[in-house]
Amino acid sequence: MFPHKDISKDKMLPEILPDITRRIDTERFGPFVFEPGIVIADMALALQRVEDAHERFVASPLDQVANRLEKEVVVSSVFGTNTIEGGTLSENETATALALDPALVQEVEQRRAINIKAAYDLSQAAAAKPGWSLDVPFIIDVHRLITDRIPHADNRPGLLRDNPKDRVTYVGDAAHGGRYQPPQSGRDIDVLLQALVEWHAKLEAAGVPALIRAPLVHLYYELIHPFWDGNGRVGRVVEATLLQAAGYRYAPFALARYYLANIDSYFTLFNTCRKAADKHRPAPNQPFVTFHLEGMRQTINALHDRVNRLVGMLLHASNIRRALDDKEINVRQYTILSQLLDRGRPYVLEEMRRAPWYLSLYLQRNDKTRQRDLRRLRELELLYLDSDDALWPGFIVPQRIKPLGKKAP
DSSP: OOOOOOOGGGSSOOSSOOOOOEEEEOSSSOEEEEOOOOOHHHHHHHHHHHHHHHHHHHHSOHHHHHHHHHHHHHHHHHHHHHHHTTOOOOHHHHHHHHTSOGGGOOOHHHHHHHHHHHHHHHHHHHHTSTTOOOOHHHHHHHHHHHTTTOOOTTOOTTOOOOOOTTOOOOBOOGGGTOOBOOOOOHHHHHHHHHHHHHHHHHHHHTTOOHHHHHHHHHHHHHHHOOSSSOHHHHHHHHHHHHHHHTTOOSHHHHHHHHHHHTHHHHHHHHHHHHHHHHTTOSSTTHHHHHHHHHHHHHHHHHHHHHHHHHHHHHHHHHHHHHHHHTTSSOHHHHHHHHHHHHHOSOEEHHHHHHSHHHHHHTTTOOHHHHHHHHHHHHHTTSEEEBTTSEEEETTSOOSSBOOOOTTOO
16 A cells, blocks of 8 residues: 655646646536646745655655554544544544454444545555556546445435436535535536546646646536535545555545645635636636645645654664663563553553553552652653653653652652
8 A cells, every 4th residue: 555656757837837728518517617727836836845745754764664654544534534524433433443344344434434445445556557547437436435335315326416307416505605506417427527537637648747636636526526425535535546646655645634624724615716717717726726735745744743753662662672671671660661652642640550550560569669660761761751740752752841859750
């Protein structure tokens, strides 16, 4: 999963963007226009900042923590994209669901999470194929996987929407820029989805990098809104696949958490760009593309920080094991350090002292021994105690360390 490709040829925008605007005159919806809708000069700096962040990220020791990072990204991104569309599982519950045998899952919310993971797997396989290009069957397959066995009145896996005359589909709400009526006719939707794929191929042939192409496809896909249900999840997987195929690692799927954290802006920007295009304003799509680029930059930087933290954890685990082997610390102290490391967050001292595992360590020891053990770990800087009496593993230095006085533990 998350293969690395050379993206050196896909870094910068062409100096002059050819006219890649395409107008489709549909039977019932009327004209639908695909256009880059950006000012090239205004994209250069944002694009370069993402590339710089990605270069630093791929130069970090990814191989040492790849398995752990991949699992975290998958859980976090499935949680993010599912929650955007009303999923109710917590992040921990999402992790539990993804560990289940898909064939045995009966609970609907767990099925939603597992389906997204299945779509991610399809996306990864497609992106890893040399010469892969976006096509309508891929989009339909992603939708089929995402909506598989989900009980919903409008759940029609892999089938394009075709509204009967007495039913109108609307997208959006007043709080996010208003309601929009996408194409209603199945024939119009079919034509527009194929046109989107062909338009993307022209962008790619013109040298427009994936960091620009992917959000544009995402934007127009959502405006077409081709399925009855699951469009948001499908659109984000399609966007991520285009980025993965261009060589970006982990961030394309992790981007879902950025969208969730900025959900109001995310939803509103679809309407912002649509309305600007309707009024023939210059660069109508620039707000969404800029939003996407900033999301990629923040996401990549957060992943870079996480890699450094994971590497620090590995080094710390090795260091405390060496300290035990060299008899610098005893088994009780090693257990405390291991528990703190596995916890993944600070441990309030009094909370730790009430934990069953800690009580068993000192069942036949007095308070003086407990104080001495902890003080020694602090002296060796294998852990830190902050001013709020919370313990931190030695590879993380808290902002305010509690002074190690004569009577301090």
